[in-house]
Amino acid sequence: MNKEDYLINKLSSPYIGxxxxxxxxxxxxxxxxxxxVHFKREWMTLSQIARKAMLINLSDAIAMSAKPLYALVTLxxxxxxxxxxxxxxxxxxxxxxxxxxCEIIGGDTIAGERLDFSITIISExxxxxxxxxxxxxxxxxxxxxxxxxxxxxxxxxxxxKVADNSKFIEPVLRQEFIEKARPYLEVGMxxxxxxxxxxxxxxxxxxxxxxxxxxxxxxVGESGEEYEMLIGFKKEHRDSxxxxxxxxxxELTIFAKISPNDKRFLCENHHF
Numbered sequence: 001m002n003k004e005d006y007l008i009n010k011l012s013s014p015y016i017g018x019x020x021x022x023x024x025x026x027x028x029x030x031x032x033x034x035x036x037v038h039f040k041r042e043w044m045t046l047s048q049i050a051r052k053a054m055l056i057n058l059s060d061a062i063a064m065s066a067k068p069l070y071a072l073v074t075l076x077x078x079x080x081x082x083x084x085x086x087x088x089x090x091x092x093x094x095x096x097x098x099x100x101x102c103e104i105i106g107g108d109t110i111a112g113e114r115l116d117f118s119i120t121i122i123s124e125x126x127x128x129x130x131x132x133x134x135x136x137x138x139x140x141x142x143x144x145x146x147x148x149x150x151x152x153x154x155x156x157x158x159x160x161k162v163a164d165n166s167k168f169i170e171p172v173l174r175q176e177f178i179e180k181a182r183p184y185l186e187v188g189m190x191x192x193x194x195x196x197x198x199x200x201x202x203x204x205x206x207x208x209x210x211x212x213x214x215x216x217x218x219x220v221g222e223s224g225e226e227y228e229m230l231i232g233f234k235k236e237h238r239d240s241x242x243x244x245x246x247x248x249x250x251e252l253t254i255f256a257k258i259s260p261n262d263k264r265f266l267c268e269n270h271h272f
Contacts, residue, residue, distance in 0.1 A: 018064065020064055020066070029057065033119070047089075047091070052169065063188055066123035067124050068097075069101075069102060070121070074119070075110075136259060137258060144172065149166075149168045151223070174229045181245075184244075188231045188232070203263075211263070213257060
């Protein structure tokens, strides 16, 4: 068992298991975005870093078909960060939050050796999309084209530049698709650790297996930080969901069928 799973298993709260914790009609989620772990400052501008920090946190709410309401932002600021830098960071965070109707209502600031972000999102949903509910015969699909994020990350490690609209720099959140497709969806989550690992999480949570319908390359299945959607739905809703994606010019790939077995993808956990 990896350390992340070990840590989670030490907690006994019934709210743990989804992209966010559902308490009443509110959903609470939090992700860290740390320098040297998730990004290097030479890879991105401060605006890009701050925007991505907010986007990956908003992604949890979007993945649960929830409306982001409020954000709490904690920043660790190294001594090399100037007031002009702070203005750039805060401007990007606020603009990104406002784009999704989210208001920053507080947080904390500490001095540190790195530029680190820790953001909590409070969102709301009358019908949240969770990871629980897969049944035999359901179909699994993912949105968009996977693989670009890992490919561009490898370029950055080599000292090369990537485009400003690379999904590693600028994740695309599928808010409109989830809103329209929600009546037909059984389960959903965002793809942050790669299609292979996140599919395994979904299967483990539902104590069920799958059969592949198409071949998936390692380049596609192991690309993390995509923030596309992994969804599950009944086969009778296939045409409706595909039509929604088509009207939005959104690629949708149906790749597996849920089956009563213990099959899992081979994948390496990215944490620790």
